Amino acid sequence: MAHDHDHDHHHDNDLNPMTARVKALETILVRKGLVDPAAIDAIVDTYENKVGPRNGARVVAKAWTDETYADWLRRDATAAIASLGYTGRQGEHMQAVFNTPETHNLVVCTLCSCYPWSVLGLPPVWYKAPPYRSRVVIDPRGVLAEFGLTLPADKAIRVWDSTAEMRYIVVPERPEGTRGWSEEELAALISRDSMIGTALAGQPA
Amino acid sequence: MNRPEPPPGPDGPAFAEPWQAQAFALVVSLAEGGVFGWSEWADALSAEVHRPDAAPDGRDYYEHWLRALERLAVTKGLTTPGEVEGLSAAWRRAAQATPHGKPILLENDPNPA
Incomplete structure (x- = not known):
């Protein structure tokens, strides 16, 4: 059942069959008292940082080291990302937004929790939470400050609102002092949050 | 293991x-x-x-x-296999009946068994 192409890709509330089956099983097991939904969430949370974000970090590290790839990523992120083996199964399109000395990019989904799973894994809890979703658009600078990120006043902040059809990944600026680093070494500096835009890439130790 | x-x-x-x-x-x-x-x-x-x-x-x-x-x-x-099938279908109906952006709850199923 690898290829279930229903025609409602754009409709977030159309559960794919696998999601519905997992929910059915969870419902049964919770009713029987065999699993605790909070424990399930905790397990997912534990694994969330071990999985997806590395994919995005590889995309960014490649863009930092390979100008041709960076250009491709800028023009057609869906294809450039798929070339590394990371494809979504919902038919969503990807756009990569590049931070520059003038502009910082920040990603949100104001409507629900649309998120680039294929490159970032499962969204963090705060990304799905109403406070982030509602406040980022109104006061991005204030929200970033709460994440411990204070940007210069003359740096513009651009907020990208994800949808089921279009998902964004931020390409942070490459840190100073990393000339000659390998993609692998660079990827270690690229956190999940730096690809959402609530952090910058890490500095070399 | x-x-x-x-x-x-x-x-x-x-x-x-x-x-x-x-x-x-x-x-x-x-x-x-x-x-x-x-x-x-x-x-x-x-x-x-x-x-x-x-x-x-x-x-x-x-x-x-x-x-x-x-x-x-x-x-x-x-x-039972039937229970899993039935609840899967119920979850899908519930999702379709839930407005975008609202949490999907099984109680939203318009045709519960």
Whole structure:
């Protein structure tokens, strides 16, 4: 059942069959008292940082080291990302937004929790939470400050609102002092949050 | 057998979609709760992933994982195939009846059994 192409890709509330089956099983097991939904969430949370974000970090590290790839990523992120083996199964399109000395990019989904799973894994809890979703658009600078990120006043902040059809990944600026680093070494500096835009890439130790 | 790590590795995502993580977490939770043992689980999963129609690149790994969980739950008398089918359909109806941006709740199913 690898290829279930229903025609409602754009409709977030159309559960794919696998999601519905997992929910059915969870419902049964919770009713029987065999699993605790909070424990399930905790397990997912534990694994969330071990999985997806590395994919995005590889995309960014490649863009930092390979100008041709960076250009491709800028023009057609869906294809450039798929070339590394990371494809979504919902038919969503990807756009990569590049931070520059003038502009910082920040990603949100104001409507629900649309998120680039294929490159970032499962969204963090705060990304799905109403406070982030509602406040980022109104006061991005204030929200970033709460994440411990204070940007210069003359740096513009651009907020990208994800949808089921279009998902964004931020390409942070490459840190100073990393000339000659390998993609692998660079990827270690690229956190999940730096690809959402609530952090910058890490500095070399 | 120790708790399994999510399948590796350097070249691919362990979870491509949230349902896979949920299915993974259900199994971890059940095993840690003693509902079944890890070796029992390994046998059930192994039977699924070695089916002749399994994808060679393992992209359907979690579909096998979920099927193994369903079978084991049925074997243990925790559910029946019909119950899983019925509730899956109920969840899909509930999702379709839920406005975008609102949490999907089973209670939103307009045609409960």
